[in-house]
Amino acid sequence: MPKKIKSRSARGLSSNRAAIVIATAVPLIIVIALFAAYTSPAGGVQAGATDHAPAYKNADFAVLAVQVYPTGGFVLPARWGHVPALLAASGALNVSFIAAAFRAQGQPLTSGELALLNGSVDGNVTLNSTTAYFALYVLWALGINNNNSAITDGPTMDYGGSPYDLASTGGYGPLGKLSLGALPIIQLNSSQQEIVDYVASTTYRPCCDNPAMFPDCNHGAAQLGLIELMTSQGSNSSEIYSALKDFNSFYYPQQYLNISILFNVTQGEAWNEAPAQEVVGYNLSSASGTSTVSLAVSKYVQAAGASAVSAGSQVSACGAGQ
Numbered sequence: 001m002p003k004k005i006k007s008r009s010a011r012g013l014s015s016n017r018a019a020i021v022i023a024t025a026v027p028l029i030i031v032i033a034l035f036a037a038y039t040s041p042a043g044g045v046q047a048g049a050t051d052h053a054p055a056y057k058n059a060d061f062a063v064l065a066v067q068v069y070p071t072g073g074f075v076l077p078a079r080w081g082h083v084p085a086l087l088a089a090s091g092a093l094n095v096s097f098i099a100a101a102f103r104a105q106g107q108p109l110t111s112g113e114l115a116l117l118n119g120s121v122d123g124n125v126t127l128n129s130t131t132a133y134f135a136l137y138v139l140w141a142l143g144i145n146n147n148n149s150a151i152t153d154g155p156t157m158d159y160g161g162s163p164y165d166l167a168s169t170g171g172y173g174p175l176g177k178l179s180l181g182a183l184p185i186i187q188l189n190s191s192q193q194e195i196v197d198y199v200a201s202t203t204y205r206p207c208c209d210n211p212a213m214f215p216d217c218n219h220g221a222a223q224l225g226l227i228e229l230m231t232s233q234g235s236n237s238s239e240i241y242s243a244l245k246d247f248n249s250f251y252y253p254q255q256y257l258n259i260s261i262l263f264n265v266t267q268g269e270a271w272n273e274a275p276a277q278e279v280v281g282y283n284l285s286s287a288s289g290t291s292t293v294s295l296a297v298s299k300y301v302q303a304a305g306a307s308a309v310s311a312g313s314q315v316s317a318c319g320a321g322q
Contacts, residue, residue: 064260067271069253073128074246077239078230084138085119086185091177092145093117093138098175102133109134125226127250136251137175140218142185143225144168144178149193150200150224151181155214166216186232195231199240200224202277204286205248206255211282212244219251241276248280255290262293 087093095117099109113134115121127135144151156163163180164170172178188196200213203223208216215221223244230240249256262284263274283289 061261061264064264064271065257068249068257068260073126073131074250076125076127076226076230076243076246077235078125078226078233078243079122080116080125080138081122081229081233082119083142083185083229084116086183087138087141087145087176088117089119090145090179090183090185092141092179092183094174094176098134098137105133107133125229127247132250136218136222139222139225139229140168140172141176141225142229143212143215143221143223144172144180145183146185146225146228147182148186148188148196148224148228150196150213150228151215155210156181156216159214168215168217168221171218186228188228188232192231195237195240196227199227199231199237199244202282203227203241203244203280204282204289206252206285206287206290209282209286209288223247238276241280244280245274245276248285252290255285255294258290258293259284262296 084093088095102109107130109117110130112121112123113131116123125135125139151157156166164178169178169180197213200223201211203212204210205212205217205219205223207219210216210220212220212223212227215224226243226247227240230243235243256279259279260271260274263269263271263279267274279285281289284293
């Protein structure tokens with residue numbers, strides 16, 4: 001759980017299209033340099049300094065960039081099943097609005113996405129430049145609306161403010177009908193709920209210091225939705241952490257490239273060897289954690305000199321209209 005629960009309010013949001021996050025594809029220039037770090041005695045990776053940094057070539061970091069944000073995106077080990085169709089049928093997803101928003105962004109709903117929404121096909125959850133909007137919206141809708149104790153008995157209802165005044169709820173309106181924690185989309189048994197509670201309480205995102213258990217923004221709600229979806233399909237916690245690592249890599253590529261460099265420098269590990277649970281935990285993936293990593297990178301960029309690596313990035317703001 002976070003050291004301090006702090007909500008992401010929907011008040012005072014800028015007027016993005018219908019006050020909903022519309023992900024925008026932009027080129028991301030990531031400045032990379034040789035930098036030093038140390039490994040904590042407890043075994044975790046922490047940003048810091050040492051007088052004996054190993055030498056790394058810029059080409060190594062270019063490889064890391066591709067690993068963190070592969071050109072083809074990610075195919076997650078989770079299937080949509082009945083979820084998009086049930087959300088559409090309940091009104092939690094306003095298909096007309098989504099279709100119009102996608103057309104306005106020059107990416108109309110594909111025939112496959114329409115088929116998922118009407119329940120005529122199934123398929124894996126994919127994250128790429130074509131599916132980014134769809135995956136985020138559906139997982140957001142699932143995480144915030146599904147009848148699960150993570151919502152009904154969690155920090156969303158008990159943090160001290162209104163549960164309808166968060167970015168994930170106050171900015172939800174145009175996406176569909178908000179039924180906060182009330183829709184029976186996915187039913188879990190007690191063992192499965194234990195997995196959801198544990199993973200959601202220990203999974204963070206770089207936009208804030210709150211775990212997925214407190215989904216106060218769209219990405220947090222989407223993380224929770226993915227956790228519930230995978231758990232319902234028999235995935236264990238290790239498999240879910242791995243998928244969340246990919247999820248965060250896709251939506252927060254710069255922060256995750258920095259984390260991958262930290263592991264490479266301190267542990268000599270390729271990105272696929274970096275333990276997913278540690279990567280998505282508070283120390284590395286919260287706003288505080290990624291800020292610490294970023295400061296270390298910036299410090300050594302300045303100290304050692306840098307060259308740039310350019311990577312295509314799907315960047316989306318965290319929280320409606322931010």
